Amino acid sequence: MAEGFTSAAERTAFIAGLPKAELHLHIEGSLEPELMFELAQRNGVAIPFASVEEVRAAYAFANLQDFLDIYYQGMGVLHTEQDFHDLTAAYLARAHADHVRHVEIFFDPQGHTVRGIAFGTVIAGITRALDEAETRHGITSKLIMCFLRHLSEADAEATLDEALPYLDRIDGVGLDSSEVGHPPSKFQRVFARARSLGLKIVAHAGEEGPPAYVHEALDLLKVDRIDHGNRSLEDPALTRRLAAEGICLTVCPLSNLKLCVVDDLAAHPLRVMLGAGLVATVNSDDPSYFGGYVNANYQAIADALDLSRAELITLARNSFTGSFLDDEAKARHLAAITAYCA
Numbered sequence: 001m002a003e004g005f006t007s008a009a010e011r012t013a014f015i016a017g018l019p020k021a022e023l024h025l026h027i028e029g030s031l032e033p034e035l036m037f038e039l040a041q042r043n044g045v046a047i048p049f050a051s052v053e054e055v056r057a058a059y060a061f062a063n064l065q066d067f068l069d070i071y072y073q074g075m076g077v078l079h080t081e082q083d084f085h086d087l088t089a090a091y092l093a094r095a096h097a098d099h100v101r102h103v104e105i106f107f108d109p110q111g112h113t114v115r116g117i118a119f120g121t122v123i124a125g126i127t128r129a130l131d132e133a134e135t136r137h138g139i140t141s142k143l144i145m146c147f148l149r150h151l152s153e154a155d156a157e158a159t160l161d162e163a164l165p166y167l168d169r170i171d172g173v174g175l176d177s178s179e180v181g182h183p184p185s186k187f188q189r190v191f192a193r194a195r196s197l198g199l200k201i202v203a204h205a206g207e208e209g210p211p212a213y214v215h216e217a218l219d220l221l222k223v224d225r226i227d228h229g230n231r232s233l234e235d236p237a238l239t240r241r242l243a244a245e246g247i248c249l250t251v252c253p254l255s256n257l258k259l260c261v262v263d264d265l266a267a268h269p270l271r272v273m274l275g276a277g278l279v280a281t282v283n284s285d286d287p288s289y290f291g292g293y294v295n296a297n298y299q300a301i302a303d304a305l306d307l308s309r310a311e312l313i314t315l316a317r318n319s320f321t322g323s324f325l326d327d328e329a330k331a332r333h334l335a336a337i338t339a340y341c342a
């Protein structure tokens, strides 16, 4: 058994109760098939599936694009403020059950505005659920608006314009969707404007794309955090730089497995990342599509790599140090981890 545990059951219980933050979660990727059917019926939207089982059976992906095609189709059932609320509330209830104390949630406004849904409808539904979760469960949150990188920079600029009235509720901007062929450099100007507005900056990089995209995210977008970042390890100088600058990587083990970024979780680079001194974290990405929320991700990678108690504690600590919480809140959460481990 891994160092620090006497049995697998002890490690499972330790993971379950460990206070943690989730920093890489696409709210549209938490849409469970059951809710998809309910919302399709509520809104009179046709979906090309006859049952929940059929939806789950369709979740077999050879790469990121396979997944994205079905992900954009799935979010088509989201129409009203109540829909966005119910989606977000369902995720937060799951996160609470996993002892998540803080979440930094992505949403894809262009996936909704292109269908005629108002930006304000999306924000109102999501933020109502976030506020309720803070009152009800004590879960704090940040909201990160992602630009779809397969669309143009002009489209991203227009989306940032639409966000201006809601900046009191938006903490950062990110970059997601089809990575290869859409490098960070394509979005240099819109990210510069977002930075000048005081927004935090993140970008998916090195999921399928090469280490050069991680360099661009750092040098051109000036990111505060890298989402995924797996392929950074192919470049030793880049790895040393990420470690030296303390750049957090939001790693998503079950996503990496489902999207064939790794062939086998036993070959996942998470332990190598920790060994290289990287601020790696564990996250669920799109839990409904990839088969598990955050604790399932901790469990799967702990089983595959036989992670020790000390490594699991480091991952949970990294989730707070890599967050956009203020120093006082970070210190409170780190103290809670210490108390849990005592």
Ligand SMILES: Nc1ncnc2[nH]cnc12
Residues within 6 Å of the ligand: 026, 029, 064, 071, 176, 177, 178, 204, 207, 255, 285, 286
């Ligand atoms: N893992 C992922 N990579 C890129 N874009 C995404 N959108 C939702 N999940 C994503």
Ligand SMILES: [Zn+2]
Residues within 6 Å of the ligand: 024, 026, 176, 204, 227, 285
């Ligand atoms: Zn993602």
